[in-house]
Amino acid sequence: MLTGNVQAGWFSDYNTYLGNNIYNTWNCGGWDLYVPFYSWHNRLTYDDEHINTYNEEAWGGGIGRSITKGNEWHGIYFMMFKDSNSYLQTIGGYAYLYNWNLDKDGDWKIGVGYTLSLTQRHEYSYIPLPLPLPIGGISYKNLHLEAAYVPGYKKNDGNILFIWAKISL
Numbered sequence: 001m002l003t004g005n006v007q008a009g010w011f012s013d014y015n016t017y018l019g020n021n022i023y024n025t026w027n028c029g030g031w032d033l034y035v036p037f038y039s040w041h042n043r044l045t046y047d048d049e050h051i052n053t054y055n056e057e058a059w060g061g062g063i064g065r066s067i068t069k070g071n072e073w074h075g076i077y078f079m080m081f082k083d084s085n086s087y088l089q090t091i092g093g094y095a096y097l098y099n100w101n102l103d104k105d106g107d108w109k110i111g112v113g114y115t116l117s118l119t120q121r122h123e124y125s126y127i128p129l130p131l132p133l134p135i136g137g138i139s140y141k142n143l144h145l146e147a148a149y150v151p152g153y154k155k156n157d158g159n160i161l162f163i164w165a166k167i168s169l
Contacts, residue, residue, distance in 0.1 A: 018094070018116075021074045021094070021096075022074075022076060022094055024067060024074070025065055025066060025067045025074045025075060025076050025094075026065055026076055028067055029065035029066050029067035029074070029075075029076070030065065030066060030067070030168060030169060031063065031064070031065060031168075031169045032063065032064040032065065032066050032075065032077065032166050032167065032168050032169065033061075033062070033063060033166065033167045033169065034061065034062030034063065034064060034077060034079045034164055034165070034166050035059075035060075035061060035062075035164060035165045035166070035167075036058050036059065036060040036061070036062065036079050036081040036162070036163070036164040037057070037058060037059055037060075037163060037164060037165065038056060038057065038058055038162075038163040039055075039056050039057075039058040039083070039084060039160050039161070039162050039163070040056060040160065040161040040163070041054055041056065041084070041159065041160055042152075042159035042160070042161070044159075045152055045155060045156070045158075045159040046155070046156050046159070047155070047156060050156045054084040054085070055082055055083070055084055055085065055086045056084070057082065058081045058082055058083065058162065058163075059081060059082055060079060060080045060081025060082060061079070061080065061081075062077055062078050062079030062080065062081075062164075063077070063078060064076055064077030064078065064166075065077075066168065068099075071098055071099045071100065071101075072096065072097070072098055072099075073095075073096070073097040073098075073099060073111065073113075074094070074095070074096055075094070075095045075096075075097075076092075076093070076094055076095075077092060077093065077095060078090070078091075078092035079091050079092070079164065083121060083122070084160070085122065085123075087121070087122035088122070089119060089120065089121050089122070090119065090120045091117050091118070091119040091120075091131065092117060092118060093115050093116050093117030093118055093131075094115065094116050094117075095113065095114070095115040095116075095117075095135060096113040096114055096115075097111035097112065097113035097135065097136075097137060097146075098111055098112060098113055099111035099139075107140055107141050108138070108139070108140055109138070109139045110136075110137070110138050110139075111136060111137050111138075111139075112134070112135070112136045113134075113135050113136070114132065114133065114134055114135060115131075115132065115133050115135050115148060116130075116132050117130070117131045117132070117133065118130060118131065119131045131150070133148040133149065133150060134148065134149055135147065135148045137166075142167060142168040142169075143165070143166075143167060144165065144166040144167075144168070145163070145164075145165055145166075146163070146164055146165075146166055147161055147162060147163045147164070148161075148162045149161055149162075150162060
């Protein structure tokens with residue numbers, strides 16, 4: 001049986017781990033440039049009327065800092081881009097990817113992970129909202145193509161694959 005101390009200890013350990021990674025990423029990491037460019041609306045969850053009105057060209061920009069430790073990548077980022085309704089949307093937070101090498105030199109990598117982020121959208125009066133998301137990516141040396149999937153809970157809402165490019169400087 002788990003006691004309150006064990007549960008609190010696990011949460012405390014994770015917060016320490018997360019805090020240390022954010023601190024090290026900010027203070028020891030290199031710079032990244034982000035170029036968000038596409039938001040694909042899952043055609044299985046949207047009707048044609050909505051698809052025809054949505055903007056899927058999510059052009060924008062961003063900046064971040066990141067650090068790689070073995071196969072683990074940690075990043076802190078901020079991006080702004082045009083959302084599905086062509087309004088400005090911002091997102092920023094911490095991201096983690098576990099990467100696997102696809103070649104013997106380690107130039108090509110594929111990774112999966114998560115982001116713990118805050119976003120701001122027009123329809124919510126730009127009030128910051130938490131947005132934890134799964135992410136994945138493929139990279140060649142310092143060029144990265146990454147994406148996050150925004151799940152939805154009803155028809156014509158969410159279920160968006162948000163895609164960006166990243167250059168590690």
